Amino acid sequence: MEKRVTTDGKRRGLVAASALLSGVLVLTGCNSGDEAGAAGGSSESPNSSQAQVDEAAAQKTSQARISISPKNGAINASINNDAKVTVAEGTLTSVAMTAPDGTQVKGELAADGKSWQPTEQLERATTYKIAATAKDSEGREAHENSSFTTVSKANSFIGNFTPEDGSTVGVGMPVSINFNKPISDKKAVQAGIEVSSSSGQEVVGHWFNSQRIDFRPEQYWTENSTVTLKLKLDGVEGADGVFGVQQKTVTFKIGRNQVSTVDVATKTMKIERNGKTVKTIPISAGSPETPTYNGQMVISEKFKETRMNGATVGFTDDDGKGEYDIKDVPHAMRLSTSGTFIHGNYWGADSVFGNANTSHGCVGLNDVKGAGDPKQPGAWFYDNSLIGDVVIVKNSKDKTIAPDNGLNGWNMSWADWKAGSAL
Secondary structure (H helix, E strand, O other): OOOOOHHHHHHHHHHHHHHHHHHHHHHHHOOOOHHHHHHHOOOOOHHHHHHHHHHHHHHHOOOOEEEEEOOOOEEEEOOOOOOEEEEEOOEEEEEEEEOOOOOEOOEEEOOOOOEEEEOOOOOOOOEEEEEEEEEOOOOOEEEEEEEEEEOOOOOEEOEEEEOOOOOEEOOOOOEEEEEOOOOOOHHHHHHOEEEEEOOOOOOEEEEEEOOEEEEEOOOOOOOOOEEEEEEEOOOOEEEOOEEEOOEEEEEEEEOOOEEEEEEOOOOEEEEEEOOEEEEEEEOEOEOOOOOOOEEEEEOOEEEEEEEEEHHHHOOEOOOOOEOOEEEEEEEEEEOOOOOOEEEEEOOOOHHHOOOOOOEOOOEEEEOOOOOOOOOOHHHHHHHOOOOOOEEEEEOOOOOEOOOOOOOOHHHOOHHHHHHOOOO
């Protein structure tokens, strides 16, 4: 029978435990060496473990990189061109651009999925939010958010222009732009405006003041040509902290070449079309006390009937009321801002026309009340005239009309006209 010796067993157990503990201490105290590695198995260093963690994280992170403009928090952003989302190393899967009320802005994703832009003009003084998602080639998603605020009305300017897009006008029609705020950097603004003609005529801009610039060629526009106006003012700083917002192309047609000449001395008007006289009409111009301006004047507005009150242009009686107040002047066409018209006249005797100058400065043509007889001289001229047609007045006792009184820059020499350009 075998006899167990417990004392030796305990000692052997203690020795084994001591060796094990000693081995643990050695392994945890060393980070290199073949013997330690052989004794302790496959234990890893901290750097090796972190590398594995980083690699695993990288495998979960999308390589797609989304960029949004304007930058987050931007102010005075354009309402036309600034907003855009692009992605590198991936494709966009969704883009949402929203206004403060939650309305989504319509946009278009490029065919290759690399970019997105809104397809409608934004509102001024509005904060927009953009949320974009993209995927890389492994299908891993990336997300980006941004917000920006568009330029306010107080910090922007617009130009009201004439003529209208798609219109047909006479050979004397300038491109006239009136800005709603004073422009201090005329050069920058004019550089953002382009006017060209299919005829190849040189077109030059002239600043009449800080808020108005007109464009015209040296001679009247070539008949049947096409004129193109390009407003590239979006983001242009016209004054300190005041930016343009317009990005627009306008085209209009030039009609036949019609120029009418009023001879105040002979009291007649000769209408020439494409160089040939088509009609001569008896007229009554301004009286000796209130003569008609001389010069080249452009028809800027047409009214089949309109009210004319002398008080609006300084012709008043002692009681302050107008010397005249005619509620239904027929076939009226404006020649100046100050109130010069060529119009039908039904209140004057037939014998006046061609024989006496009796008006307050307008050019009167025989007509009937109600503007209903197309055979009357006033009706004929109205029906055969375009906005932009030229009416020349000569042999009047008055001065030549100022170039900025209406669309009448033709009364300025070409040299003087070009001197008013900021370019």
